[in-house]
Amino acid sequence: MISSTRCNFLGNSGLGGCGNVCGGQRRGSGPWRVSCMSPSNDRNGSVVMETPLKEIKNEPVVEDVDNNPISGGGPRDVYGEDKATEDHSVTPWSVSVASGYTLLRDPHFNKGLAFTEKERDAHYLRGLLPPTTIPQETQVKKMIQHIRQYQVPLQRYTAMMDLQERNERLFYKLLIEHVEELLPIVYTPTVGEACQKYGDIFMRPQGLYISLNEKGRILEVLRNWPEKNIQVIVVTDGERILGLGDLGCQGMGIPVGKLSLYTALGGVRPSACLPITIDVGTNNEKLLNDELYIGLKRRRATGQEYSELIHEFMTAVKQTYGEKVLIQFEDFANHNAFDLLEKYRSTHLVFNDDIQGTASVVLAGLVAALKLVGGNLADHRFLFLGAGEAGTGIAELIALEISKQTNGPLEEIRKNIWLVDSKGLIVKSRKESLQHFKKPWAHEHEPVTSLLDAVNQIKPTVLIGTSGQGKTFTKEVVEAMASLNEKPIILALSNPTSQSECTAEEAYLWSRGSAIFASGSPFPPFEYKGKVFVPGQSNNAYIFPGFGLGLIMSGTIRVHDDLLLAASEALAEQVTEENFEKGLIFPPFTNIRKISAHIAAKVAAKAYELGLATRLPQPKDLEKFAESCMYTPAYRTYR
Numbered sequence: 001m002i003s004s005t006r007c008n009f010l011g012n013s014g015l016g017g018c019g020n021v022c023g024g025q026r027r028g029s030g031p032w033r034v035s036c037m038s039p040s041n042d043r044n045g046s047v048v049m050e051t052p053l054k055e056i057k058n059e060p061v062v063e064d065v066d067n068n069p070i071s072g073g074g075p076r077d078v079y080g081e082d083k084a085t086e087d088h089s090v091t092p093w094s095v096s097v098a099s100g101y102t103l104l105r106d107p108h109f110n111k112g113l114a115f116t117e118k119e120r121d122a123h124y125l126r127g128l129l130p131p132t133t134i135p136q137e138t139q140v141k142k143m144i145q146h147i148r149q150y151q152v153p154l155q156r157y158t159a160m161m162d163l164q165e166r167n168e169r170l171f172y173k174l175l176i177e178h179v180e181e182l183l184p185i186v187y188t189p190t191v192g193e194a195c196q197k198y199g200d201i202f203m204r205p206q207g208l209y210i211s212l213n214e215k216g217r218i219l220e221v222l223r224n225w226p227e228k229n230i231q232v233i234v235v236t237d238g239e240r241i242l243g244l245g246d247l248g249c250q251g252m253g254i255p256v257g258k259l260s261l262y263t264a265l266g267g268v269r270p271s272a273c274l275p276i277t278i279d280v281g282t283n284n285e286k287l288l289n290d291e292l293y294i295g296l297k298r299r300r301a302t303g304q305e306y307s308e309l310i311h312e313f314m315t316a317v318k319q320t321y322g323e324k325v326l327i328q329f330e331d332f333a334n335h336n337a338f339d340l341l342e343k344y345r346s347t348h349l350v351f352n353d354d355i356q357g358t359a360s361v362v363l364a365g366l367v368a369a370l371k372l373v374g375g376n377l378a379d380h381r382f383l384f385l386g387a388g389e390a391g392t393g394i395a396e397l398i399a400l401e402i403s404k405q406t407n408g409p410l411e412e413i414r415k416n417i418w419l420v421d422s423k424g425l426i427v428k429s430r431k432e433s434l435q436h437f438k439k440p441w442a443h444e445h446e447p448v449t450s451l452l453d454a455v456n457q458i459k460p461t462v463l464i465g466t467s468g469q470g471k472t473f474t475k476e477v478v479e480a481m482a483s484l485n486e487k488p489i490i491l492a493l494s495n496p497t498s499q500s501e502c503t504a505e506e507a508y509l510w511s512r513g514s515a516i517f518a519s520g521s522p523f524p525p526f527e528y529k530g531k532v533f534v535p536g537q538s539n540n541a542y543i544f545p546g547f548g549l550g551l552i553m554s555g556t557i558r559v560h561d562d563l564l565l566a567a568s569e570a571l572a573e574q575v576t577e578e579n580f581e582k583g584l585i586f587p588p589f590t591n592i593r594k595i596s597a598h599i600a601a602k603v604a605a606k607a608y609e610l611g612l613a614t615r616l617p618q619p620k621d622l623e624k625f626a627e628s629c630m631y632t633p634a635y636r637t638y639r
C-alpha cells in the first residue's frame with residue numbers, strides 16, 4: 001500500500017530537511033530516499049513520512065561511513081546517503097522506502113546478486129533475482145573481466161557508464177581497485193571520444209543540462225535534480241573540451257567524468273556531486289548540421305546574453321546549495337574562463353581546474369623533478385608551447401612559487417618564463433594586441449615564429465606543451481632540448497592522446513633516453529637500450545579531488561592561490577625514491593586516495609591558517625580526518 005505525504009518545511013534557510021531521515025541521524029530499516037516521486041511511480045515501495053520535522057545541520061561533508069566525525073556519529077546509518085532537502089513548500093518532497101523492483105532499478109542502492117537472503121525477504125526481492133548470492137568482491141572480479149573483454153576503449157567506456165547507472169557502489173569499487181587500468185577509460189583519453197560521440201552512445205541522460213531555453217528558470221531547474229545536499233559542481237559550457245575544441249552540449253562527458261574522479265580519487269560521496277552543462281549553443285558546424293545533435297542548434301551566445309545566463313546560474317547555485325558549494329569550471333574557452341574566475345572568485349567558492357588545478361599539478365611535478373635534475377626552480381628557464389588557460393596558469397604559479405622562495409619581484413621572475421602561442425614567441429614588440437592573460441609574458445625579444453627557433457634562442461631547461469596541438473614537439477625540437485640539457489624536462493600536457501605534443505616513445509627516443517617526461521594523457525612504458533622508461537601522467541586529476549575534499553571538509557569559503565601552492569607541495573611530497581628511480585615525477589595513481597587525503601589535509605591546514613575555513617574547531621589530525629570523511633563504496637547492510 002502506498003501513501004504519500006507532503007512535507008512541511010522549516011523555512012528557506014538552506015538548512016531545512018526531513019528530520020531524522022535527511023540528517024546524519026537517520027533511523028529505520030529501509031533504503032530511505034527523499035524524493036518527489038508521485039505515489040503511482042512507486043510501484044513496489046511504500047512512501048513514509050517521518051515526523052516531527054526538525055532542522056538539520058547542512059554539514060560540509062555528509063559522508064557515508066559510520067561514526068563519521070563530520071556527521072557527529074549517531075546511530076548506525078543504514079545507507080549513509082544523507083539527504084538535506086530544501087524548500088519543501090515548492091516541491092512535494094516525500095520520503096520513500098525503495099523496495100522490490102524499484103530497489104533493483106535504483107543505482108544508489110542496488111547490489112545486484114549481492115543482496116543477502118535476509119535482504120531479499122525484507123525488501124520484497126525474492127524471485128526478482130536468481131537464487132545465488134555473491135559478495136561484492138566477486139562482482140568486482142566478474143566486472144573487470146567483463147570490461148576487459150571489450151577491445152575498443154569506447155565500448156569499455158559505455159560498459160562503465162552502464163554500470164554506474166545500474167550499481168553505483170560496484171562502479172566505484174571497481175574504479176578504485178583498478179584505477180590505473182580504468183582511469184584512461186572513464187577519463188582522458190577515452191572520455192574525449194565519448195564526448196565527440198555523446199549523442200550516439202547514451203541512452204540515459206547523466207547530469208543537469210541548463211540551456212538558454214531555461215533563462216529565468218535556472219533555480220527551478222536546479223530543484224529538479226534529485227539530490228539536495230550538493231557539495232561539488234563541475235560545470236562546463238563545452239567550448240574547449242580537452243584539445244578537441246567546441247563540442248557544445250556533448251561536453252557533458254567531462255563534468256560526469258571529473259565528478260566520478262571526485263568520488264573515486266577524492267572520496268566525495270557521489271550524491272554530493274552535480275555535473276552540469278550549460279548549453280549556450282555551439283559554433284561546431286558539424287554538430288550544428290547533425291540531426292542527432294543533442295544540444296541547442298544555434299551559434300554560441302556571447303556578450304550580455306552569455307554573461308546573464310552564467311550570472312543567473314551562479315546566483316541560483318548559491319541560493320540553492322549555499323555559500324560552501326564548490327563550483328569547478330571545466331573546459332570553458334579561455335575568452336570566458338579567465339573572466340569568470342575573476343568575476344566570481346570573491347563571491348563564490350570557485351576553482352578553474354584548467355587554470356588552477358593544472359598549475360598546481362605541474363608545479364608539483366617540477367618541484368619533484370628538481371630531485372632528478374638539481375637546482376632550484378629559480379635556476380630553470382621555462383618555455384611553453386601554448387599560452388592559454390593551462391600555459392599561463394602554470395606559468396603564473398611557477399612565478400608565484402619562485403617569488404615566495406626568493407622574495408624576488410614577480411615581474412623579474414616572469415622574465416625567465418617564455419610562452420609561444422599560435423603566432424610565435426610572445427614578445428613585447430608584437431604588433432597585434434595581446435589578450436590580457438598573455439601580457440605579463442611579453443618580454444623584450446625579437447619576434448620568433450617557430451618553436452624550434454624559440455628553443456634554440458631561449459635555451460629552456462623545461463619545455464611544456466599546452467597547445468592542444470598534437471605532434472608539435474618534433475624530433476628537431478626534442479633533439480634541441482637534449483642538446484641543451486643533460487636532462488631536459490619535457491611535459492606534453494595536451495589531451496587527449498591524439499593532441500599530445502609528442503608521445504612518450506618519441507620523447508625518450510629522440511632525447512636518447514635523457515628526457516624527464518610526463519604527459520596529460522597516459523602512455524605505456526617504453527624500453528630504450530635495455531632500460532624501461534615509465535612516463536608519468538601530469539594531469540590535474542592528481543589535484544582536484546584532494547583539493548576539493550580539503551575545501552569541503554574544512555568549510556572553506558574562497559580559493560586562494562596559497563591553497564594551490566599547498567596542494568602542489570603536498571603532491572610533490574608523495575613522490576618516493578622508488579618513483580624517482582624509474583624517472584617518475586608523479587606518484588602512481590594506485591595510491592591516489594592516500595595522496596588525496598594528504599593533499600586535502602594540507603589544503604585545509606592552509607585554509608585554516610588564512611582564516612578561510614569555517615568548520616570549527618579545526619580537527620587535530622587533518623589527514624586522519626580527511627580519510628575518515630572519504631566515501632567508501634562497500635555495500636551497506638539493509639536491515
Ligand SMILES: NC(=O)C1=CN([C@@H]2O[C@H](COP(=O)(O)OP(=O)(O)OC[C@H]3O[C@@H](n4cnc5c(N)ncnc54)[C@H](OP(=O)(O)O)[C@@H]3O)[C@@H](O)[C@H]2O)C=CC1
Pocket residue numbers: 240241242243244333334353354355358361385386387388389390391420421422423465466467468469472493494495496499519520521538539540541
Ligand atoms: N594535463 C592536464 O592536466 C591539462 C591539460 N590541458 C590541455 O591543454 C591543452 C590546452 O588547454 P588550454 O590552455 O585550456 O587551451 P587554450 O585554448 O586556453 O590555449 C591554447 C593555447 O595554445 C595555443 N596554440 C594553438 N595552436 C598552436 C600552435 N600550433 N602552436 C603554438 N601554440 C598554439 C593557442 O594560441 P592562441 O592564443 O594564439 O590561439 C593558445 O595560446 C588542451 O589540449 C587541454 O586538454 C588543459 C588542462 C589540464
Ligand SMILES: CC(=O)C(=O)O
Pocket residue numbers: 188241242243331353354494495520539540541
Ligand atoms: C585534464 C583537463 O582538465 C583538460 O585536458 O582539460
Ligand SMILES: [Mg+2]
Pocket residue numbers: 242330331353354
Ligand atoms: Mg579540463
